[in-house]
Amino acid sequence: MSVQAAPPLDERQKPPRRRKKSAALYEVVLPLIATAGLFLLWEAACRAFNIPGYLLPAPTEIWKDTMAIGPTVAGHTMATFKTVMLGFVVSILISLPLAVVLTASPAIAAAVYPFLVWTQSIPKVALAPILVVLLGTNELPRIVITVLVAFFPLVISVATGLLSVPPELIELSRACRASKLSELLRIRLPYAVPFIFAGLKVAISLAVVGAVVAEFVNADAGLGFLIQTSTAFFKVPVAFGALIILSVMGVVLFQIVVAAERIFFPWSSSNATPGA
């Protein structure tokens, strides 16, 4: 624990520091021990019961086979990462303005909302091949699929956040004769920050799912592609390796969003949004 960085408030210092220490224990050390334990159990079970590698490869086998084609796997990881990030960024660029428009005008909300729900009711796996036909075999359909999977919860949570402002503050803003724009920028958007981050946490996890779905249908690179091709050739350990990389990618990206909220909006995370 860092010793300095103690703001002047002396009497309030002690409890938070103790909490920080136990938080580090609970948030980092315990999950790591639990994960390590799980892998050990897995390894032991594979060896004890002689489970064949094409059914359930042992962690050591996964590691060995994946590392054997290390550079290829790294290339696939980068391809997926690119799709995830592009899809995530585009989702944000679409969701924020869309949520603002939806909350600003009941008429637009009534007109657009059914379309939003409609995009969600279409199974993305079914849509993917059609999009490939429409958009060609390139990065574009993959990003579109990723966005379609990821953006909806983001729109909903941002819109909820924009509407969560106490009515008194809106009255205060009107009493100050403030414009709708400064009401949005100075009151509604900051109020929505905890909700925006709740949405971002869901969106980043879904972006990973969306990217893999897209890669199953149309790709010559990416971890989804790797899983498909390696299972086709019964290289199950490599498929497991890709799966583990995907899950790690999901967890790391999620934690980056959590950290960004804590660093840039420290007042927000304590507003207790689910997750984190």
Added chain:
Amino acid sequence: MISLNRVTRVFNSRDGDQVTALQDVSLEIGRNEFITLVGPSGCGKSTLLRIVAGLILPTAGRASIGGAEITEPRSETGIVFQAPTLLPWASVLDNVLFPLRMMHRIDSTSTDKAMALLKLVGLAGFEGKSPRELSGGMQQRVAICRALVHDPDILLMDEPFGALDALTREEMTMELLRIWSERPKTVLFVTHSITEAVVLADRVVVMSPRPGRIQEIIEIGLPRPRSFESEATPEFHEASQHIRQLIFGTRHVGPGRAAA
């Protein structure tokens, strides 16, 4: 200064019914007068306050300030709500400065003004704190500073101490009287508490519900400055008792009730 002439306000409720929140309310309020509005829930106190604030327009009748009809919010009016509704991401100082920012009236003297106000309400040294580090009473003091920072001549208070515990509430009542004596304003103060209404006001406006109308206006002759001792005087008890009878009398034997 504030003049209400047969002000009526009708709301359309969701199921299409029309609800008369205020009916034929006439009231003249002088400069720097302290008026409290008291009455049971649904008597249109808050609606009346919002009409004076320019946040709601009357359906019929005329509401004016200094002769000019109120058609929109006026920048020389400050408002305090029941909940402090401070911005959780901004410091105490920035919360106080918030209306000036929204009005684009922030200048080099603004910070000094805000600090002087914080000192006035006993929050000197708290300017850098975040609202959640403050107690409910302290947050409401910040909200009062926020309402006063642009030096309005009218202060509208909608049950400002309603969410506070009883002890803090009494303390804040006296605190408000002190602030008002140092910075005289025309105050319109909505409350549910008869004690609060009497100890604060020059005149208490007692309202009756459905439709909201003024039942009686009671002059409070208690000498100023007032203190907790004012509440022990016969005048205080007489006024309180009278208001209580007005409110609860109509509740039980009012003609509207029997029909309903």
